Amino acid sequence: MDRPRFFTPRVLVDVGAILLIMSAALVGFWPAFGSFGFLRPALVGMAVGLVIAWVGAWKRWPTIIVAAVTVGAYFVFGAAGALWTRAIAGVVPDLDCLRILVFGSVGIWKQFVTVSTPLGSFFGMTLVPFILALLVAVGAGTAAWRAKRIWLVFIPLGLLAALVILFGTARSYMPIPQALVMAGVSLAWIAWRSDSNQLMVSEASTAAVRRSKTLKAGIQLVIGALVAGCLGIFVISDLDREALRRHVVPPLDTHAYPSPLISFRDLVDDRAEEVLFIIDGWDKDYLLRLAVMDTYDGMVYNVGAATGASHHFPCGLCIALRHT
Numbered sequence: 001m002d003r004p005r006f007f008t009p010r011v012l013v014d015v016g017a018i019l020l021i022m023s024a025a026l027v028g029f030w031p032a033f034g035s036f037g038f039l040r041p042a043l044v045g046m047a048v049g050l051v052i053a054w055v056g057a058w059k060r061w062p063t064i065i066v067a068a069v070t071v072g073a074y075f076v077f078g079a080a081g082a083l084w085t086r087a088i089a090g091v092v093p094d095l096d097c098l099r100i101l102v103f104g105s106v107g108i109w110k111q112f113v114t115v116s117t118p119l120g121s122f123f124g125m126t127l128v129p130f131i132l133a134l135l136v137a138v139g140a141g142t143a144a145w146r147a148k149r150i151w152l153v154f155i156p157l158g159l160l161a162a163l164v165i166l167f168g169t170a171r172s173y174m175p176i177p178q179a180l181v182m183a184g185v186s187l188a189w190i191a192w193r194s195d196s197n198q199l200m201v202s203e204a205s206t207a208a209v210r211r212s213k214t215l216k217a218g219i220q221l222v223i224g225a226l227v228a229g230c231l232g233i234f235v236i237s238d239l240d241r242e243a244l245r246r247h248v249v250p251p252l253d254t255h256a257y258p259s260p261l262i263s264f265r266d267l268v269d270d271r272a273e274e275v276l277f278i279i280d281g282w283d284k285d286y287l288l289r290l291a292v293m294d295t296y297d298g299m300v301y302n303v304g305a306a307t308g309a310s311h312h313f314p315c316g317l318c319i320a321l322r323h324t
Contacts, residue, residue, distance in 0.1 A: 010193075014144045015050055017189040021157050022046055022136060024181035028164040029129055030173040034118025041130035044081030048073050049137025056138075057145035070138050074131070075101055082130040085123070100124060105131065112167055113245040128167060136160040150193045154186065170243050 023046075029038045052073060056066040078101045079086070079093030087097050108127045112119070119125040139156035147153070161182070267276075282288070 011054070011145070013189070013192060014141075017185050018050065018137065018140050018144065018153075018157070019046060020185045021182050022133065022140070022160060024178045024185075025157070025161040025164050026129060026133065027178060028161070028168050028173055031169045031171045032117050032167070033120045033125070035120045037120040038126060038129040040084070041082040041126040042133045044077060045130045045133025046137045048077050048081075049134045050141045053138050053141025053145065056142060066138065066142065070134065074105070074134060078127070078130065082126040083124070101127075109167075113243075117169060117245075132160060132163060150190060157182075157186075166244050168243055170246055 023042070026038065026042045029042075030036070032038075049070070052066065052069050055061070056069070061069070075093065075098065079097040080091040083093070083097045083100060084090040086100075087093055093101065104124055104127045108124060111122075112125060112128050115122050115125070136156045136159065140153050143153040143156065144150065279288070
């Protein structure tokens with residue numbers, strides 16, 4: 001395919017279609033974040049990704065160069081897109097931001113599906129929409145401007161919609177408008193691209209032919225909107241969505257539970273002779289450790305923030321019962 005030129009109608013239509021379809025898919029993050037906190041990272045990721053895809057198509061960069069530039073853009077624009085509260089002037093990444101970008105690109109996915117919603121109250125969760133928007137924009141733009149078959153562009157776009165559902169919640173957000181936008185824009189875009197290819201071949205196309213092609217694309221847009229609306233009404237709104245957080249057990253938060261010392265006095269004074277449980281093969285001369293708390297705030301003992309607190313028994317308090 002020929003190199004795309006700046007501000008040609010074809011490139012502008014492609015950009016508009018990709019932005020609309022991706023925005024409709026990313027809106028599905030609303031129930032997870034509980035706000036539009038994902039909007040800034042999504043917009044920055046889409047903008048940066050489309051620029052990389054366009055320049056890569058214009059300069060005919062090989063895949064390895066496009067991938068390297070994408071990784072570099074992640075570190076350059078990641079702070080402005082997802083970590084702006086800690087970035088210098090809200091834009092420039094400092095060493096702390098770079099550290100979060102490095103380790104967050106790997107570990108944020110598990111945290112995203114294990115922490116409780118809304119995610120807007122947890123720092124760093126915006127990395128997920130930023131990374132998804134960046135990668136999908138690069139993939140969709142590259143397919144739109146370098147692939148010979150336009151339908152290849154819907155592979156990354158469809159993957160984005162599926163990932164938003166998987167990493168989101170079981171509750172959908174405006175499924176009918178989402179379906180209308182994604183299906184309608186996709187059908188109209190395909191029709192426009194196929195017609196524009198024909199018009200590029202025939203330089204003698206008249207204005208009447210162009211109006212006919214535009215009318216045809218509009219009719220397909222209406223048909224796609226009707227089909228998507230029907231599907232949204234009868235299928236999507238009643239669909240029990242599967243989300244990863246429904247199948248992932250979150251890590252135990254010991255601070256969410258009352259201190260075991262609350263029942264310590266009752267166990268020692270009032271229930272000292274009561275059999276609480278029986279363990280087969282346990283030596284009666286040994287103590288059974290039930291809880292270890294290594295911090296004391298002046299009012300109550302509790303488990304410290306450091307992991308493996310139960311291994312620091314000499315520094316803490318042990319609630320133990322003899323086998324009876």
